[in-house]
Amino acid sequence: MNQHLNSNPDINEASVITIGTFDGVHIGHQKIIQRLINTGKSKNLKSVVLTFFPHPRMVIQPDFDIKLLNTIEERREILLKFGIDQLVIKTFNMDFANLSAYDYVKTILVDELNAKHIIIGYDHHFGKNRTANIDDLRLFGKEFGFTVEEISVQDIKDVAVSSTKIRQSLKDGDIQTANAYLGYPYFLTGCVIKGKGIGKTIDFPTANIDIEKPYKLIPKHGVYAVKSIINDQTVFGMMNIGTNPTFDEKKQSIEVNFFDIDTNLYGKTLKIEILHRLRNERKFNSVEQLQSQLKKDKDQTLKFIQTYDE
16 A cells, blocks of 8 residues: 655556545545545556645635644545555645646646546646636546546535535534544544643543644534544543633643543543534533533443444
């Protein structure tokens, strides 16, 4: 399995390619990737996913505060699980944005990636100022010897609707809908950093998760049931996203109270899968009230885990 970031892969074998941002790699994207793999097998071509980073909007509209469902590392991890032959991640910068449609097709799709078949949506635009479309790609195909297959309008619509629904659901705290559209639990990846140690003093020690990438979409503040793999063990817990209003904190933090684990987690990078939303974050009048609520949250989480089917 080859993967490239910021490199020129030069694929020697003939390939079938699909191109896109694939943020979230949700069920709509998964359908396209499955089609790519099946086409590769039936036509005896290498299956290649071409994606870009940073997101074009980050480069062309740097003031636009875009939030993505995956960091580029997360996107890579998910895409590679599907069994594609090659993932190519091109650095999107102004030089790339200014490539003419001809140069993009010739230098990247043909010379580097050896494209013989390309699967894209009718609304795919490329080249400088995104002036070229699928009809132009078909003309280039005649010149350079590749065929173009169009993803149906309905499938493209499904992809767009899914992405919008997932983002909105996460902002609303509707984790169930988000996970249904993703086809897997939404997750956060971060390093465990030192917190203020308040959790320990109230018998609910927490791991403070630092989400390094500012463009990663964080779900609505609240308390969630979560799971993680720690030292090859599945560990469940509950996570609070918010500002700890009971202690008059102002800064957003992400803290996880893991059940049945007695390991020093400082410095570990964890993947936290979000399974279920328990409640909104709220301010309690006393530490005792907070403790009492956390016990209820834990009971509720344990109940949920019993019914949770992976």
